Amino acid sequence: xxxxxxxxxxxxxxxxxxxxxxxxxxxxxxxxxxxxxxxxxxxxxxxxxxxxxxxxxxxxxxxxxxxxxxxxxxxxxxxxxxxxxxxxxxxxxxxxxxxxxxxxxxxxxxxxxxxxxxxxxxxxxxxxxxxxxxxxxxxxxxxxxxxxxxxxxxxxxxxxx
Numbered sequence: 001x002x003x004x005x006x007x008x009x010x011x012x013x014x015x016x017x018x019x020x021x022x023x024x025x026x027x028x029x030x031x032x033x034x035x036x037x038x039x040x041x042x043x044x045x046x047x048x049x050x051x052x053x054x055x056x057x058x059x060x061x062x063x064x065x066x067x068x069x070x071x072x073x074x075x076x077x078x079x080x081x082x083x084x085x086x087x088x089x090x091x092x093x094x095x096x097x098x099x100x101x102x103x104x105x106x107x108x109x110x111x112x113x114x115x116x117x118x119x120x121x122x123x124x125x126x127x128x129x130x131x132x133x134x135x136x137x138x139x140x141x142x143x144x145x146x147x148x149x150x151x152x153x154x155x156x157x158x159x160x161x
Contacts, residue, residue, distance in 0.1 A: 006039075062089050
């Protein structure tokens with residue numbers, strides 16, 4: 001479901017930045033039909049959200065965090081739909097009260113923009129150095145692989161693939 005190229009793309013995004021990522025991977029990933037990079041990015045978002053909000057969190061904390069991220073974007077705040085961003089964080093944290101599913105009534109592009117902004121905000125609020133970013137990418141890939149293995153073991157669809 002995700003490959004070494006997807007891990008390299010996530011590493012480029014976080015270590016070298018969005019401009020370098022876009023130059024190297026944007027066109028290639030735009031035409032993917034297996035959604036491997038999205039899967040890995042979702043896993044990274046879940047890791048980052050758990051690091052930020054675990055072991056407990058409240059809905060007002062999520063709402064305030066999304067508001068702060070949007071404020072930090074200045075004029076670009078309108079690019080992040082707050083309901084989608086809040087839903088993504090709650091989904092990543094496994095909120096049992098969340099009944100909506102991604103993309104939370106929005107189109108895929110809106111969801112991906114929110115996902116990307118949240119991931120970058122969550123990762124960089126810790127002010128990591130390059131080695132810590134590398135470790136985060138590796139941990140995210142391990143988490144994604146573990147999740148995929150568990151899904152394959154328990155899902156009838158997973159056993160087919």
